[in-house]
Amino acid sequence: AQRVTQPEKLLSVFKGAPVELKCNYSYSGSPELFWYVQYSRQRLQLLLRHISRESIKGFTADLNKGETSFHLKKPFAQEEDSAMYYCALINAGGTSYGKLTFGQGTILTVHP
């Protein structure tokens, strides 16, 4: 069964500090991984996906198949990065085609 684990429920850093939100997954096939973000009073939205290999709002994430990880990183955190972050994996086949499996989420707080 596929699973996404975010070991940190809460993460606090100071503005300007580096931040890394951890995500580990288990999946038998070739996964597609995403980070979703939910800012206060806003809806859940896509931050980035691994196949795009892009940087959004200064965040990057590299898929490490050997370690089955997809950690989200930003070298210099900003106060506006404070939000709930979810790592998610998609099932590209089988009976639940298109199903996203989410981790439990990490609340990031960036202090001034």
Add this chain to the structure above:
Amino acid sequence: ETGVTQSPTHLIKTRGQQVTLRCSSQSGHNTVSWYQQALGQGPQFIFQYYREEENGRGNFPPRFSGLQFPNYSSELNVNALELDDSALYLCASSPRLGGSEKLFFGSGTQLSVL
């Protein structure tokens, strides 16, 4: 371009009752998925609809059912409500059926079962 809209925003029901939640997908999107998000948890996949047919289902009992209409709007129905059904229900639409397609989420319906 309108986003994904869900109604109602909040709902209170008692155990054993039935509930219908509604979702209007983003313009041009033909695929709708429903997720349940319990307090402190990530969203859990309930099912997905594509062109009015169920196209995948998560680990939810048959009392969770859905519909998709020709205009691609959707309903989630839950029968015989249980206390554990209390959660935020999220609808998400995407422009096509595909593994890596970006999902657009609604703001959700907060269901409380007393």
